[in-house]
Amino acid sequence: MPSEKIALTQTVQKGGCAAKVAATELRRILQQIRFPAAHDALLVDGRYFDDAAIYRVNETTALVQTLDFFTPIVDTPKLFGEIAAANALSDVYAMGGRPATAMGILAFPLAMLPGEVIVDVLQGASDKIAEAGANFVGGHSIDDDTLKFGLSVTGFVNPQQVWTNAGAQPGDLLILTKALGTGTLTAGLKRQQLREEDIVEALDSMTTINNAIDFIPPDWQTATHAATDITGFGFSGHAMQLANASNVTLQIETSQLPRFGNALHCLESGFLTKAHRTNAEYTTPHIDDTRLNALHKLLIHDPQTSGGLLLSIAPEAGQPLLQALHSRFPMTAIVGTVQPRQEKAVQFV
Numbered sequence: 250m251p252s253e254k255i256a257l258t259q260t261v262q263k264g265g266c267a268a269k270v271a272a273t274e275l276r277r278i279l280q281q282i283r284f285p286a287a288h289d290a291l292l293v294d295g296r297y298f299d300d301a302a303i304y305r306v307n308e309t310t311a312l313v314q315t316l317d318f319f320t321p322i323v324d325t326p327k328l329f330g331e332i333a334a335a336n337a338l339s340d341v342y343a344m345g346g347r348p349a350t351a352m353g354i355l356a357f358p359l360a361m362l363p364g365e366v367i368v369d370v371l372q373g374a375s376d377k378i379a380e381a382g383a384n385f386v387g388g389h390s391i392d393d394d395t396l397k398f399g400l401s402v403t404g405f406v407n408p409q410q411v412w413t414n415a416g417a418q419p420g421d422l423l424i425l426t427k428a429l430g431t432g433t434l435t436a437g438l439k440r441q442q443l444r445e446e447d448i449v450e451a452l453d454s455m456t457t458i459n460n461a462i463d464f465i466p467p468d469w470q471t472a473t474h475a476a477t478d479i480t481g482f483g484f485s486g487h488a489m490q491l492a493n494a495s496n497v498t499l500q501i502e503t504s505q506l507p508r509f510g511n512a513l514h515c516l517e518s519g520f521l522t523k524a525h526r527t528n529a530e531y532t533t534p535h536i537d538d539t540r541l542n543a544l545h546k547l548l549i550h551d552p553q554t555s556g557g558l559l560l561s562i563a564p565e566a567g568q569p570l571l572q573a574l575h576s577r578f579p580m581t582a583i584v585g586t587v588q589p590r591q592e593k594a595v596q597f598v
Contacts, residue, residue, distance in 0.1 A: 255366060257321035257329055258439040260358075261395045271527035272482050293344070297414045297494035300343040300478055303406065311408040315340035318354045318399020322435050322554050323452065324445060326366045330373025330398065331456045336480065336555035337400035338381050339459040343478040343558055344413070346406035347462065351378045353388030356397040370398055381458050412476035414494035417561035421474055421587035423499060424570060426461055426578040427454050427557025429484055429548055430512025437520040451509050455555040457578070464577045465570060472566035479556035483528040485549040485595065488559060489535050492594035495561070499595045501585040503545055516547045524552035536595040549597065561587055 270278075279295070287294060292311060293303035301315035317337040321329045334351070341348045353374065357367050378385045383402070434451045437443035445452060459478060462470075475495055479487050484506065492499045528550040538546055557578065562570055567583055574581040588596075 255326070255362065256324040257326060257366075257396065258324050258435075260361070261320040271524070272486055272531040273527065292408060292411065293413055298490045299414050300340040301346075303344060303408070303411050305408045309407055311406050311411065313341045313344050313346035313404040313406050314402075316354070316399070316401040318397055319554070320395055320397050323438065326369035327373035328445070328452065328456070330370035331377050332555050333370075333398050334374035334377035334400055335456055335458050337402050338377065338383070339478045339555060339558075341402050341404035342459040342462060343476050344406060345411055345462055345473070345476065346404040347460075348381050348383040348402050348404040350384050350386045350403045352386055352401045353390075354397070354399045354401060355388060355390040356393035356395065357390060358394055358396060359392045362396065366396070374398070374400065377456070377458060381460065410470065412473055414475060414477055414491045417475040417491060417495035417497050417499075417587045419497060419587050419589045420564055421561040422564050422567040422583050423501070423585040423587065424560040424562060424567075424574070424581060425479070425507060425557050425584045426459065426560070426574055426581045427457070427479070428507040428509045428512075428580040429479070429551055429553065429556070430509040430515070431455055431554050431556065432483070432522055432524065432552040433512055433515040433520045433547070434509060435554070436522050437515050437518070440520060442518070442520065443515075448509075454509075454580070459558050461558050461560070461574060461577070464573050466573055469566050469569055469573070472563040472570065473560050474563065475561040476558055478558050479553045481524060481552045481554070482531065483524070483550045483552055485532040485536055485538075486528050489532050489594045491559065491561070493535070495587075496590050498588045498591040498593060499585055500588050501595060501597045503541060503549070503597045505582050505584045506548070507580040507582045508548060512548065512551070513544050516544050516551070521547070522552055525550050528552060532595075535593060536597065537593040538597045541597050545597075
């Protein structure tokens with residue numbers, strides 16, 4: 250059977266970053282682990298839920314290391330490979346680095362799907378890795394009940410130019426580079442209420458690699474004080490983590506949050522995932538969303554796959570960076586400001 254005839258979303262229960270372990274449960278588990286003492290060269294670990302680890306090699310070079318994989322979020326195998334690769338590569342870009350090598354993580358149901366499917370998945374990933382200027386250097390595979398795919402990515406960054414969750418400063422502007430809504434749109438796809446042709450805008454976004462660093466002029470490279478990418482914990486979860494790590498409060502102009510054209514309609518239609526609920530449970534005690542209507546509350550909790558970067562930047566860099574990023578990310582918008590720490594980590598107005 251040709252791979253393009255198989256609807257991959259119908260072979261799994263959950264897809265994309267919506268399949269993540271709920272953040273509250275993950276934190277509970279991690280708190281019980283005795284991790285080894287950190288090396289002096291380890292600059293960033295998982296303490297603040299940053300997007301990748303940073304390990305200093307010397308005064309000018311540090312390794313950026315990350316891993317990400319998930320079940321199919323779309324029906325077309327090659328498209329799934331492209332999205333999975335773009336999503337994994339994003340973690341390196343979110344730290345201000347550039348990817349160098351990538352290794353595949355593959356679980357494949359040999360008895361259920363033909364080999365052509367994984368050929369297409371791997372080709373899609375390979376194309377995105379090449380676009381990022383990195384090398385696809387191998388990986389590991391197992392025979393499993395459901396298809397899962399992703400990448401372990403290693404990159405490099407100057408230790409003095411690392412972006413983390415912890416650097417946002419009061420007065421900064423907040424820039425988001427991609428629209429919200431991939432969770433609800435792909436939920437509609439899985440329910441067979443939408444086709445891939447109906448969500449092309451979101452598919453184009455999810456397959457766009459987050460190489461914002463390549464579009465920021467050299468004169469403004471140091472203007473980014475903090476960054477994270479918006480994925481499975483939704484805008485609310487990742488914004489909250491950045492605010493807590495930086496000990497600030499983010500004030501978000503909800504009307505300025507970019508969203509895909511039919512995202513609110515899909516939310517209103519009930520195209521939801523388990524992550525909509527778990528993201529709300531994770532963030533509700535720490536955010537002020539009392540001014541939002543029901544649909545916008547769902548939007549901020551929508552689990553993103555290969556979502557945009559949230560950048561906390563010096564205020565004087567706002568317009569120059571907005572213009573520079575628009576050439577690559579047309580939905581880029583200034584979505585709020587950083588305030589001194591208040592009772593709540595994030596305020597939606």
